[in-house]
Amino acid sequence: MSANSSGIPKGLVENLDEGETVLYAVKKRFSIEKPKWLVITNRRVIYFDEKIFGRYEMVSIPYEKLEKMYCRIGLLATRFVLSIEDGGKLELSWMDRESSRKAVSAMYSAIKSIAVEPPTMVRRKSLFSEEITLVKPKEFVMRGMVAQAIQVPQVSRDFGKAGEKDIVALLNMLKELRDAGVLTEEEYNEKKKKILEKL
Numbered sequence: 001m002s003a004n005s006s007g008i009p010k011g012l013v014e015n016l017d018e019g020e021t022v023l024y025a026v027k028k029r030f031s032i033e034k035p036k037w038l039v040i041t042n043r044r045v046i047y048f049d050e051k052i053f054g055r056y057e058m059v060s061i062p063y064e065k066l067e068k069m070y071c072r073i074g075l076l077a078t079r080f081v082l083s084i085e086d087g088g089k090l091e092l093s094w095m096d097r098e099s100s101r102k103a104v105s106a107m108y109s110a111i112k113s114i115a116v117e118p119p120t121m122v123r124r125k126s127l128f129s130e131e132i133t134l135v136k137p138k139e140f141v142m143r144g145m146v147a148q149a150i151q152v153p154q155v156s157r158d159f160g161k162a163g164e165k166d167i168v169a170l171l172n173m174l175k176e177l178r179d180a181g182v183l184t185e186e187e188y189n190e191k192k193k194k195i196l197e198k199l
Contacts, residue, residue, distance in 0.1 A: 008027075008037065008039065009037065009048065011048070012046065012050075017043065020041050020042060021042050023040045023041060023109065024039070024040040024106035025040070026038050026095060026099040028094045034052060035050055036049050036050070037049075038080075038095065041110070042113070042114075043110075044061055044063060045082060047059040059090055066083075067084060067136060069104065069107060070134075071100050073130040073131075075129070077093065079093055080092040080100055100132075115136070116137070118137070120134070120137070122135075167195060171192060174188055174195075175188070
């Protein structure tokens with residue numbers, strides 16, 4: 001396994017968003033075909049299956065959609081499973097012990113840096129295996145909505161019909177966040193005031 005982020009395929013680099021940084025990358029080294037990659041960025045987890053003639057298959061899981069990560073590190077094999085909120089799963093059985101641990105650590109750090117509360121990590125170690133489960137905090141999506149609520153008014157400066165709809169939707173979103181307990185009454189009033197000042 002190669003665990004540095006340099007040398008990742010061109011097709012993968014071209015799919016990175018502006019401002020997105022690679023925190024950890026690992027590839028399946030021993031393969032007849034082109035290698036498969038698991039890449040942890042500051043915004044998402046990417047599975048990249050590189051193929052010949054510049055072809056590839058890519059699965060991208062934003063942290064907002066990631067529900068849980070499970071890793072079982074045994075003596076002979078490692079099972080690395082990403083569970084997505086819509087019920088989908090991505091399973092990698094080719095990662096070695098050290099790569100799995102580093103991938104878990106990178107994901108934990110990435111989610112922790114953008115969530116209000118850190119993700120829950122459960123570790124179980126027995127004589128012959130180790131299990132690590134990482135669960136995203138429940139408020140994670142809500143925090144993304146708060147960030148959106150702060151940024152949208154700055155983008156929509158031309159308040160025509162579409163701008164007014166944006167403002168109404170934004171105010172409704174803020175109200176929902178307040179009602180859900182994500183925003184305090186004071187935070188709600190402050191953000192509402194800023195939005196209304198743009199009209």
